[in-house]
Amino acid sequence: MAASKAVPLRFALYAALLFCGAASPLAPAMEFSPVTATPVTAFKSGSDQREFGKLEFLGGIDFRSSDSRVGGISGIRFRADGHSFVAVSDNGDWITGSIVRNADGRLAGLSEVRATPMIDARGYRKISKSEMDAEGLALRQDEAIVSYEGRHRIDVYPDPGFQASRPSKSMDFVIPREELRGNGGLETVVVAPVEGPLAGAVVTIAERSIDTDGNLFAAVLEGPLKGIFKVARHDPFDVTDGAFLPNGDLLLLERSFTFTSGVGMRLRRIKGDSIRPGALVDGEVLLQADMGYTIDNMEGLDIIEGPDGSTRIVLVSDDNTSFLQRNLILEFRLTD
Template sequence: MKKTIIFLIITACLLISLTFGVSAKLNKPEQPKINPINIKLTSKQIAPLETDHVDLNVAGLKYKGAILLECIHPAFGGLSDLLISKDRKSFLAVSDMGFWLKGEMIYNDNNFLIGIKPEAKLGQLLNIEGKTLSSKYHADAEALSHAPGSGFLVAFERVHRINYFKSPHFFDLSGIPSRINPPEHLKEQPNNGGIESLTLLPEGRLLMIAEGDTDYENPSYAAVGIDDNWIEMEYQRQHDYRPTSAAPLPERNILTLERSYTGPGSLKIRLCIIKQPEFKSGAILRPKQLIKIPNSLPVDNYEGLDTITTNDGRTFIYIISDDNYSPVQHTILMMFEMDKSNISNSL
């Protein structure tokens, strides 16, 4: 209910400002006149800084910076997943209010993340009819992935589905999407516990993992495949954690981002590794904790994850938080660097 009210406030603000033209009307949504629009982001480094000592107690894993992102545009926020470009200069994110954001990152000479360029793009996701998503119920984008071949995939929960976006522009989710055929049991997932993790594996198949219901004893739904060829599995949950994103690691390993929240003051975030999973019907994916984000780092509602592995074997890990359009939460982008030998040494 709270996010539905926020969605209505955002669309009302858009209508007043005419930022997205007639698309903000809820009774007859149409394709935006301008999509995306140009916006201005502000960013600042948050502690710990590069000069601070940070010991993660994980061999081969280094903290490489965190930045706070802010914007006065009412639609900014609620970022639920992200992708990083191969050159690690650009990011693309989706929000659970049906928007998408593209920006460029700034590093110092030591490859430490220090900011975001002010110039950014903010767009609205359209449905397969070319209209804006006119309610929070239909706009809840929770996962973002590269598509096999080209383009991007966005997974929605509540109305469980996966839309395919293909634009001639770089890191762009404008245009009218098409629908891909989901696994058979996707539609049976909990209303607010659908696909939160979606990633393209190096072999060309997609891996999806649902957040799952509130009974932490139950596994989360998972599937791997493409089109009509899906293998359905389960993802093992532990210690009140639920998966919120996934990304590939070298040597057929998979990194997952997990969140635990059972009440005020209980938020915990961790990164886990599924080591060389065997994908077969009914299999259980068993993640093992790589690191629980310590309180010495900025801990927030991290939901989005992506990885980039360079030719020399280093893997850069990015996570982004969903501020829930709340004054007490923030949009934070944080980066880690993992050595090639880390997986073998840690598991």
């Protein structure tokens, strides 16, 4: 494309929505929200390829709802049953529900979806996006842990009961507040395995807050290894979520966006035993995709055990409540 050619309006609108988000209604949801889903049968456009390195594409869905609060998902975690989920949106909503599978075990839809405005520490619901821009979510016994940007913080809600409660406390996120960018702060929050070296500690990673060497700020927030570490950043990718694999390695979801090539995503695996204060961590890229694949603004990641005992990787996109974008849920099986 020639340098003088105008940027397409579609991409200009996409960029604005990607980084700014959109407003949504303030009233809490009292009923289940209607959701329709279309199966995603191909990951690579126009191809029946199923194997992508160490990952096998199992399928997915593209879902929509007439309830504008059902969307904008920036973090998702599944319950132990592998079906029920809790998600947060960057518009400040809790979104709960369950995935539905067809007779072949493939993703087919969502059921019992409900969106509820989050409550801040003062007891107010969704007073503004800058106050309630939820980006990351982690679940552990009795706690739903949420990271926010705009007003940077990590709040802890009771679980169950988070939909009707204010946070019970805020966590020390260790990283100096002045190092966090306004729209690139604490994007990822994840709980490490109890049996591993981090002993169940909460870990956070910034989206685009970098040090003088261009590395991302990250921190272990608890336990004997509490402290700051760094994650190598590879331009143009930014970290949007993470989850620990059964073997203790950390899987990171990363997103890119440029006006010329649109959105991209990749998955990177970090060795779990490399995470410690003062470390600079990096790892193997398991998957990388561009607009030639069925992706969008990929922001959410979780790992579940499949019905066959395999390790499944579930990815979710954030549509920014825009008709230009899609709510995707994609599922892969880790084959190594």
